[in-house]
Amino acid sequence: MSSGAVPLIERKKSGGELAPSEIRSLLAGYLDRSIPDYQVAAWLMAVCWRGMTEGETLAMTQAMVDTGATLEWASLDRPTVDKHSTGGVGDKTSLVLVPLMAEAGAAFVKMSGRGLGHTGGTLDKLESIAGFRTELGLEEMSAQVRRIGCALVGQSPALVPADGALYSLRDVTATVNSVPLIASSIMSKKLAGGAGTIVLDVKWGSGAFMPTQEAARELARALVRIGEGAGRRTRAVLSSMREPLGRAVGNALEVREALDTLNGGGPADLWALTVELGTHLMLLSGLASSADDAVRTLTALRDSGAAARRMEMLVEAQGGDPRVVARPDLLPAAPIVRTVAADGEGWVAEADARTVAEAALQLGAGRLRKGDPVDPAVGVAVLARVGDRLAPGAPLAGVHARTEAAAEAAETHLRAAFRLSPEVVAAPVDLYETVG
Amino acid sequence: MSSGAVPLIERKKSGGELAPSEIRSLLAGYLDRSIPDYQVAAWLMAVCWRGMTEGETLAMTQAMVDTGATLEWASLDRPTVDKHSTGGVGDKTSLVLVPLMAEAGAAFVKMSGRGLGHTGGTLDKLESIAGFRTELGLEEMSAQVRRIGCALVGQSPALVPADGALYSLRDVTATVNSVPLIASSIMSKKLAGGAGTIVLDVKWGSGAFMPTQEAARELARALVRIGEGAGRRTRAVLSSMREPLGRAVGNALEVREALDTLNGGGPADLWALTVELGTHLMLLSGLASSADDAVRTLTALRDSGAAARRMEMLVEAQGGDPRVVARPDLLPAAPIVRTVAADGEGWVAEADARTVAEAALQLGAGRLRKGDPVDPAVGVAVLARVGDRLAPGAPLAGVHARTEAAAEAAETHLRAAFRLSPEVVAAPVDLYETVG
Numbered sequence: 054m055s056s057g058a059v060p061l062i063e064r065k066k067s068g069g070e071l072a073p074s075e076i077r078s079l080l081a082g083y084l085d086r087s088i089p090d091y092q093v094a095a096w097l098m099a100v101c102w103r104g105m106t107e108g109e110t111l112a113m114t115q116a117m118v119d120t121g122a123t124l125e126w127a128s129l130d131r132p133t134v135d136k137h138s139t140g141g142v143g144d145k146t147s148l149v150l151v152p153l154m155a156e157a158g159a160a161f162v163k164m165s166g167r168g169l170g171h172t173g174g175t176l177d178k179l180e181s182i183a184g185f186r187t188e189l190g191l192e193e194m195s196a197q198v199r200r201i202g203c204a205l206v207g208q209s210p211a212l213v214p215a216d217g218a219l220y221s222l223r224d225v226t227a228t229v230n231s232v233p234l235i236a237s238s239i240m241s242k243k244l245a246g247g248a249g250t251i252v253l254d255v256k257w258g259s260g261a262f263m264p265t266q267e268a269a270r271e272l273a274r275a276l277v278r279i280g281e282g283a284g285r286r287t288r289a290v291l292s293s294m295r296e297p298l299g300r301a302v303g304n305a306l307e308v309r310e311a312l313d314t315l316n317g318g319g320p321a322d323l324w325a326l327t328v329e330l331g332t333h334l335m336l337l338s339g340l341a342s343s344a345d346d347a348v349r350t351l352t353a354l355r356d357s358g359a360a361a362r363r364m365e366m367l368v369e370a371q372g373g374d375p376r377v378v379a380r381p382d383l384l385p386a387a388p389i390v391r392t393v394a395a396d397g398e399g400w401v402a403e404a405d406a407r408t409v410a411e412a413a414l415q416l417g418a419g420r421l422r423k424g425d426p427v428d429p430a431v432g433v434a435v436l437a438r439v440g441d442r443l444a445p446g447a448p449l450a451g452v453h454a455r456t457e458a459a460a461e462a463a464e465t466h467l468r469a470a471f472r473l474s475p476e477v478v479a480a481p482v483d484l485y486e487t488v489g
Numbered sequence: 490m491s492s493g494a495v496p497l498i499e500r501k502k503s504g505g506e507l508a509p510s511e512i513r514s515l516l517a518g519y520l521d522r523s524i525p526d527y528q529v530a531a532w533l534m535a536v537c538w539r540g541m542t543e544g545e546t547l548a549m550t551q552a553m554v555d556t557g558a559t560l561e562w563a564s565l566d567r568p569t570v571d572k573h574s575t576g577g578v579g580d581k582t583s584l585v586l587v588p589l590m591a592e593a594g595a596a597f598v599k600m601s602g603r604g605l606g607h608t609g610g611t612l613d614k615l616e617s618i619a620g621f622r623t624e625l626g627l628e629e630m631s632a633q634v635r636r637i638g639c640a641l642v643g644q645s646p647a648l649v650p651a652d653g654a655l656y657s658l659r660d661v662t663a664t665v666n667s668v669p670l671i672a673s674s675i676m677s678k679k680l681a682g683g684a685g686t687i688v689l690d691v692k693w694g695s696g697a698f699m700p701t702q703e704a705a706r707e708l709a710r711a712l713v714r715i716g717e718g719a720g721r722r723t724r725a726v727l728s729s730m731r732e733p734l735g736r737a738v739g740n741a742l743e744v745r746e747a748l749d750t751l752n753g754g755g756p757a758d759l760w761a762l763t764v765e766l767g768t769h770l771m772l773l774s775g776l777a778s779s780a781d782d783a784v785r786t787l788t789a790l791r792d793s794g795a796a797a798r799r800m801e802m803l804v805e806a807q808g809g810d811p812r813v814v815a816r817p818d819l820l821p822a823a824p825i826v827r828t829v830a831a832d833g834e835g836w837v838a839e840a841d842a843r844t845v846a847e848a849a850l851q852l853g854a855g856r857l858r859k860g861d862p863v864d865p866a867v868g869v870a871v872l873a874r875v876g877d878r879l880a881p882g883a884p885l886a887g888v889h890a891r892t893e894a895a896a897e898a899a900e901t902h903l904r905a906a907f908r909l910s911p912e913v914v915a916a917p918v919d920l921y922e923t924v925g
Contacts, residue, residue, distance in 0.1 A: 062663035066537060091530035095662035098534035101502060226531035227498035 058082065058092040065099040073112035080116045080215055083222075090222055097228040105233035110275060111282040113233065117241035120215035124191070124247035126160060131202065132338035134159040135248035136330055137239055139272070140172040142260035142406040142413075143297035143435075147175050147205065148311035149319075149327045150334075152363035155202035156354045157331070158340050162198055164208045164246060168419045168427070171260070171410035173307065176207050177419075181305035181385055181429030185373035201366045212245040235262075236275035244283050250338040251280050252330050253289040255488075260406025261294035270488065277489035286337040288489040290329055293481070296404045296439055299323040303418040303432010303453060309381040315361040316379070328352070329485050385430040387453035391460045392436075398445045399473035401437045408470035409433055409450070412463045416454050431455055433463070437471060440480025494518065494528040501535040509548035516552045516651055519658075526658055533655075533664040541669035546711060547718040549669065553677035556651035560627070560683035562596060567638065568774035570595040571684035572766055573675055575708070576608040578696035578842040579733035579871075583611050583641065584747035585755075585763045586770075588799035591638030592790045593767070594776050598634055600644045600682060604855045604863070607696065607846035609743065612643050613855075617741035617821055617865030621809035637802045648681040671698075672711035680719050686774040687716050688766050689725040691924075696842025697730035706924065713925035722773040724925040726765055729917070732840045732875055735759040739854040739868010739889060745817040751797040752815070764788070765921050821866040823889035827896045828872075834881045835909035837873045844906035845869055845886070848899045852890055867891055869899070873907060876916025 061075050071079075079096060082088030105113065126133045134154055138144055147163050154161045165187075168174030176187045187207045189197065197204050210217075216238050223229045243251050253276050256262070257269035273289035280287025299320040301310040313319040314327070332347040334340070341347035354360045365375035377383045413419060417428035434451035437443055449471050454460035497511050507515075515532060518524030541549065562569045570590055574580055583599050590597045601623075604610030612623045623643045625633065633640050646653075652674050659665045679687050689712045692698070693705035709725035716723025735756040737746040749755040750763070768783040770776075777783035790796045801811035813819045849855060853864035870887035873879055885907050890896035 059661060059663050062534075066534065066663050089526075089661075091526040091658065092662055094527035094531040095534045095664060098498075098502065098531045098538070099663075102534070102538040222527065225495060225525075226528055227495050227502050227535075228531060 058088050058096070062092060062096045062099055065096060065103055068103050070106050071109055073108070073116070076109060076112045077116040080113070080120065084120060084215055084218060093222060094226045094228070097223060097226060097234065100234060101228050101231040107278055107282070110233040110237055111279055114237040114240045114244065114279050115283065117213050117215045117219075117237060118244045121213050121245060122191070122209075122211040123245045124162070124212070126247050129160050129199065131158055131160045132250060132340060133248040134161050134250045134252070134334045134338050135243055135246055136163065136252050136254065136334065137243060138254040139239070139256050139262050141256040141294040141298055142171065142173070142410040143299050143302045143307060144173065144256075145178060145299065145301070145307040145311040146254065146323065146327055146330065148178065148308060149314050149323065150331055151203050151205055152315065152367055153327065153351060153354055153360040154331055154334055156360045156363040157335060157350055159202065159334065159338060160198050161203045162194060162246060162248070163203075163205050164242065165205070166208055169423065170421065171407055171414060171419070172262075173302070173304070173419060175205065177427050178304045178307050179205055181308050182368060182373040182377055185368065186371050189371070197370050201363070201370055203363070203367055205367060205371070208242065213241045216241055232272050232275050236272060236279055240276055240279040240283070243280070244285065248285070250286045250334055252333045252337070253277070253287070254326070254330060255289050255291050256294040257291065258293050258295035258406060260297060260410055266291060266486075270486070273488040281489065288333045288337060288487055290333065291486040291488070292326060293483040294406050297406045297409050297435050298326065300435045301432065302409055302413045302435065303416070304427060304429040305384040305386070306432040306434060306453060309384055312361075312364070312378055312381045315355065315364055317355060333487070387430040387455060389454045389457060389460050391452045391454065391464065392448045393450045393452060393464050393467050394446045395437070395443045395449050395471070395473065397473055398443055399475050400478035401439050401441045401443060401471060402474040402478045403470070403472035404435060404437060404439055405470040409435055409467065412452075412466040412470070415466055416452070416459055416463050428455060431459075433467065438480065440478055443473060494524045494532070498528060498532045498535055501532060501539055504539050506542050507545055509544070509552070512545060512548045513552040516549070516556065520556060520651055520654060529658060530662045530664070533659060533662060533670065536670060537664050537667040540667075543714050543718070546669040546673055547715055550673040550677045550680065550715050551719065553649050553651045553655075553673060554680045557649050557681060558627070558645075558647040559681045560598070560648070562683050565596050565635065567594055567596045568686060568776060569684040570597050570686045570688070570770045570774050571679055571682050572599065572688050572690065572770065573679055574690040575675070575692050575698050577692040577730040577734055578607065578609070578846040579735050579738045579743060580609065580692075581614060581735065581737070581743040581747040582690065582759065582763055582766065584614065584744060585750045585759065586767055587639045587641055588751065588803055589763065589787060589790060589796040590767055590770055592796045592799040593771060593786055595638065595770065595774060596634050597639045598630060598682060598684070599639075599641050600678065601641065602644055605859065606857065607843055607850060607855065609738070609740070609855060611641065613863050614740045614743050615641055617744050618804060618809040618813055621804065622807050625807070633806050637799070637806055639799070639803055641803060641807070644678060649677045652677055668708050668711050672708060672715055676712055676715040676719070679716070680721065684721070686722045686770055688769045688773070689713070689723070690762070690766055691725050691727050692730040693727065694729050694731035694842060696733060696846055702727060702922070706922070709924040717925065724769045724773060724923055726769065727922040727924070728762060729919040730842050733842045733845050733871050734762065736871045737868065738845055738849045738871065739852070740863060740865045741820040741822070742868040742870060742889060745820055748797075748800070748814055748817045751791065751800055753791060769923070823866040823891060825890045825893060825896050827888045827890065827900065828884045829886045829888060829900050829903050830882045831873070831879045831885050831907075831909065833909055834879055835911050836914035837875050837877045837879060837907060838910040838914045839906070839908035840871060840873060840875055841906045845871060845903065848902040848906070851902055852888070852895055852899050864891060867895075869903065874916070876914055879909060
């Protein structure tokens with residue numbers, strides 16, 4: 054097979070197209086080691102160069118799915134939904150959306166990963182709830198979904214084993230950044246998860262993987278084409294990640310903000326995005342007949358406390374203390390909280406998501422290497438948002454730190470995230486763009 | 490170092506430039522295995538994609554040279570010259586040019602390789618002279634050059650060891666076809682060979698590595714830039730390889746044609762190319778004051794028999810029977826010689842080099858895999874050239890075969906090489922284009 058890969062690499066290198074069976078044989082050969090990794094690396098770089106056709110991308114995704122188990126929900130009496138975010142700063146939407154959609158009548162198994170670099174991971178956030186287990190077996194998970202309609206778990210290693218193997222090679226060969234490779238990686242896990250409806254939150258801006266709205270749109274289109282090509286109802290929402298989502302960046306801080314939101318409080322942008330994604334899930338899965346209907350239903354389920362009660366069931370089912378939902382003060386808290394005050398005055402022109410994330414990472418909320426521990430209590434509360442008018446000494450952010458030295462360093466780092474303007478800056482109105 | 494390679498691959502992938510020290514570290518890391526081959530493969534494909542700047546190509550070439558020994562000719566009392574051909578069908582020019590230039594006053598060590606696929610190798614040709622040794626040690630070779638001014642030897646494994654290692658990876662990752670990689674591979678061996686003057690014969694057409702004159706020109710420019718950047722007097726000559734060079738294709742047949750040419754006979758195109766390359770070598774190395782002067786000198790050295798006597802010295806020095814130069818009939822001959830006659834009549838419109846080479850390969854004159862043996866006696870004599878007017882039954886080619894069955898198969902294959910036209914076809918006048 055080793056010499057058999059050369060014509061396939063050559064064809065992609067010269068801009069040609071591979072047949073589904075050829076893509077399948079490359080992937081199978083990589084996994085069973087009959088095709089050496091240097092040939093796969095050359096092919097991956099050729100894909101970065103020439104891209105993949107729609108047919109190749111779908112074939113790649115399905116070949117990845119076929120390397121592992123797939124979940125099957127046909128016997129459920131409720132529509133299955135799923136959601137994926139391409140990753141941002143302060144993105145705790147899943148923690149609100151999953152119990153809310155379960156309460157609205159959907160079955161929602163959200164599989165998530167851990168944080169790496171400047172992007173937080175849902176698993177790390179959930180584990181700031183004492184006792185919360187994110188590693189459920191497929192049977193336990195299935196039983197829980199039948200009982201309470203939702204689960205918030207780690208990505209099952211039984212699903213799409215090719216993805217981890219391929220990603221580890223892409224990571225060391227500078228071939229991560231390729232729309233068809235990113236899209237097939239994301240969608241293979243969604244397809245294997247078995248949901249009939251998939252909504253994708255594709256973020257762009259300084260705190261996101263995609264720097265521009267244009268790049269995010271290209272990825273969104275690729276994701277939607279795969280989902281539709283595989284027979285799933287699929288839609289993508291583009292959302293901005295220039296400022297962090299909500300105010301909290303850091304594990305327990307973010308869980309607290311998500312619980313506040315389920316309890317009817319929380320920042321407006323987090324609730325708005327949750328409702329946007331939930332509306333598409335409800336429309337596509339037949340749980341609502343119109344967008345207005347969906348928004349009314351989701352708002353009512355929050356206002357009645359039903360969604361929060363659903364979150365209590367979820368926390369309890371997965372080994373956590375359900376009282377945390379009504380009493381977020383039970384979550385771990387940092388010993389040192391310091392307010393970063395504005396030097397000057399004026400309108401906030403920038404509150405850079407990436408810089409805020411770096412400060413949180415520095416405090417211990419995230420990790421630079423896989424396997425590093427994270428500190429659940431530390432993080433940043435962003436107190437000034439773009440368009441706010443600040444008086445001298447007004448708070449920019451709160452630093453939640455383990456030590457004074459760490460707080461000091463984070464404060465210095467954080468100041469660079471904010472830029473004040475002497476002229477009026479309007480608060481950004483980010484309209485969601487949908488694809489699909 | 491493994492993680493250190495990622496930013497370098499990334500930079501090349503995004504169209505940036507690597508510093509000489511970075512290219513050096515990639516190559517060193519590949520050779521000492523601190524950079525895994527999958528990272529080198531990804532980088533090679535990124536080079537195919539983005540190319541290399543002039544600075545990168547020169548740095549790559551010099552880094553390759555520095556992985557091995559280099560030859561030093563400073564103490565010689567004659568100018569050192571070298572020549573490289575990018576490979577063609579029936580190209581036996583080195584066998585004529587090397588003794589001719591030695592007789593003209595140059596020191597000429599020509600290192601060559603073996604044939605693979607449709608391209609013949611000078612070593613295979615030379616070994617059809619019984620007893621001829623192509624593997625001389627560096628000291629023996631040096632002594633021979635001091636004594637008789639020339640040597641025809643195999644590429645020394647002590648020179649540019651990186652080239653073989655890198656080529657074997659390129660071969661299995663579809664990254665052979667890249668101008669800067671081809672150019673640095675060729676020129677690293679020329680630079681390590683130590684000659685002050687280098688002339689490159691870059692061929693284009695069906696029997697060559699470069700399909701078009703345009704592609705050959707691009708490679709020629711890259712080769713000359715490297716040579717000049719490294720302080721060598723360098724020029725490239727573009728020559729057509731649509732028809733085979735000369736008439737003979739096959740090892741002993743080609744040696745015989747080269748010896749005929751040294752003896753004053755032989756085909757006009759072979760002598761013309763020899764004089765063209767020799768003229769540039771003489772002009773650049775100061776052995777002639779004008780092109781006319783060079784052509785007169787080279788022709789006189791052939792006509793006087795001096796070049797042939799120099800070839801006798803070379804054959805004798807390397808263990809062969811020097812009588813073969815005056816009596817080429819001492820070379821091995823095939824038991825079966827069959828003439829392929831034209832079916833129809835008309836002007837020869839095509840005598841395709843590649844198809845002729847395939848027929849010779851089929852007869853056993855070449856090899857498909859490294860290490861396979863070759864048959865010195867077999868091959869093809871091309872008897873009809875483009876522009877010839879053929880009567881019905883006129884000879885197209887002679888097949889020199891080991892068996893009747895092989896001759897039969899070769900005849901069928903050869904017929905496809907020739908196309909006759911009912912209208913006049915002019916003999917092509919291929920003017921040489923020079924670069925540098």
